[in-house]
Amino acid sequence: AQSVTQLDSHVSVSEGTPVLLRCNYSSSYSPSLFWYVQHPNKGLQLLLKYTSAATLVKGINGFEAEFKKSETSFHLTKPSAHMSDAAEYFCVVRANTGTASKLTFGTGTRLQVTL
Amino acid sequence: KAGVTQTPRYLIKTRGQQVTLSCSPISGHRSVSWYQQTPGQGLQFLFEYFSETQRNKGNFPGRFSGRQFSNSRSEMNVSTLELGDSALYLCASSTPGGPSEQFFGPGTRLTVL
Numbered sequence: 573a574q575s576v577t578q579l580d581s582h583v584s585v586s587e588g589t590p591v592l593l594r595c596n597y598s599s600s601y602s603p604s605l606f607w608y609v610q611h612p613n614k615g616l617q618l619l620l621k622y623t624s625a626a627t628l629v630k631g632i633n634g635f636e637a638e639f640k641k642s643e644t645s646f647h648l649t650k651p652s653a654h655m656s657d658a659a660e661y662f663c664v665v666r667a668n669t670g671t672a673s674k675l676t677f678g679t680g681t682r683l684q685v686t687l
Numbered sequence: 688k689a690g691v692t693q694t695p696r697y698l699i700k701t702r703g704q705q706v707t708l709s710c711s712p713i714s715g716h717r718s719v720s721w722y723q724q725t726p727g728q729g730l731q732f733l734f735e736y737f738s739e740t741q742r743n744k745g746n747f748p749g750r751f752s753g754r755q756f757s758n759s760r761s762e763m764n765v766s767t768l769e770l771g772d773s774a775l776y777l778c779a780s781s782t783p784g785g786p787s788e789q790f791f792g793p794g795t796r797l798t799v800l
Contacts, residue, residue: 608791614793615777615791615792615793615794616777616779616791618788618789618790621788674720674732674743675720675722675732676732677722677729677730678729680729680730
């Protein structure tokens with residue numbers, strides 16, 4: 573079984589300040605982990621993915637995440653928030669078993685960016 | 688390269704009716720997955736198709752079904768609609784196997800009255 577827990581349902585930051593969105597995972601197998609972003613009335617866009625290579629993963633738009641096996645965490649960070657970062661962010665896990673591609677989503681974190 | 692397309696984008700149905708949603712994957716992608724997104728339950732996996740075969744299924748009643756055609760296009764059908772089926776239905780395509788990412792379409796917003 574696999575699951576993800578996003579520790580904050582809502583995060584508010586000022587423009588130009590750092591962003592931290594927290595995610596803990598649980599997986600019986602070696603997982604692949606992803607962060608997706610969803611802007612209002614839009615589909616999901618992949619920000620970054622961890623697939624058992626480097627533990628520090630860099631994504632698009634200045635986002636990065638660090639895989640910490642000892643803490644079962646995969647937190648998303650960005651040094652400086654921009655107004656356009658306001659959206660819903662989903663932490664996602666996929667067990668690498670066979671060829672199945674089922675994704676398990678966290679409940680999402682809504683990021684608000686203020687002036 | 689064109690992205691994942693879903694039709695229609697918006698749909699309004701009444702209880703008891705049935706509905707069919709369509710998804711065209713990215714060219715060359717053979718795996719198609721469907722997800723339901725609601726405010727209460729979040730994003731939940733419905734099923735995955737690969738080479739016209741369902742190879743993974745989520746915990747949804749039998750009213751939810753799908754299929755995939757030889758050109759990898761997929762359809763999802765919901766019969767005997769209930770109010771709780773109102774949701775955003777997202778389709779994602781990927782290359783098969785391995786830790787490949789899934790590319791999502793814009794979704795179909797289904798409203799059941």
